Amino acid sequence: MNEDVLRRLLEQLKEGDLTIDETYERLKDLPFEDIGIACIDHHRVLRKGHSEVIFGEGKDVSQIMAIMRRMIENEENVMVTRLTEKKAQEIQKGLKDCTYHHKARILIHTCHPMVGKGRGTILVISAGTSDIPVAEEAALTARFMGNEVETIYDLGVAGLHRVLAHNKRLRSASVLVVVAGMEGALPSVVSGLVSRPVIAVPTSVGYGASFHGLSALLGMLNSCASGVTVVNIDNGFGAGYAASLMNRA
DSSP states (O other), X not given: OOHHHHHHHHHHHHHTSSOHHHHHHHHTTOSOEEOSSOEEOTTHHHHHSSOOOEEOTTOOHHHHHHHHHHHXXXXXXXXXXXXXXXXXXXXXXXXXXXXXXXXXXXXXEOSSOOOOOBSSXXXXXXXXXXXXXXXXXXXXXXXXXXXXXXXXXXXXXXXXXXHHTTHHHHHHOSXXXXXXXXXXXXXXXXXXXXXXXXXXXXXXXXXXXXXGGXXXXXXXXXXXXXXXXXXXXXXXXXXXHHHHHHHBO
C-alpha cells in the first residue's frame, strides 16, 4: 500500500463510500501480513518510500508467487532479485505482466508508474565486462526506485585513459556506483576525480588470489580516496538501494 492508495482509502471513508469495518479490513494487515511462509511488510512503502524487495535465491517458485500475489493485491510494485531464468519463466506463466532482466537476474512487476524521486542522475560504472551482471543489478534497482540512471561499462584501470575520457559524465552525476573485481582499484580512482558520493561494489570476478572478491572488498575498504562507501561482495542491489536514498530529492 503506497501513499496514494492510503489517501484514496481515507477519502472513500470520509465520503461514506466505505464503512469503518470495510476500511478496517483493508488496513488490518498493516504493518505486515503473516502468510505462513513469510511476513510481508506492506507498510514499508509508506515508511521507506519503496515496497519490500523479494530475495529470490533459496525460495521456490510457489513461495515467490505467493508473496508476489499478496503484494500485487495490495497494489505494490514488486521486484525479485537473484532469480534464475528457469524460475522466472515459471513465474511468468502464472503472472503474465512480469519482465525478467536476464543479466541482472531480476524480475519486475509494475502495478503503478515509478514516480521520479531523484534530484539528479545515478551513474553506474563497471570496471570490466565480467562485472556487468552486478552493475545491472544496481542500475535496475535504482531505476525501480524512481531514479534516472546512466551506465558506463568496461572502464577499468588497466586503461586509465578510458576513465578520463568520461570525466564530464563522472562529475555531472549525483551519486556514482562503481563495480569492480580483481584488485578493486576503480572506485578509488573515480572518487579522486569527483565531489559526489561513490558507492563501491566488489565482485567475485578474478583469479585465485582474488579469493572470490575478498581482495577487491579489502582494497575498497582501505581506499585512500575520500567519500568511498563499500557494500558487500556482488551486492548490486544494496548499492542501487543506497544510491537511491542518497539521490532522493
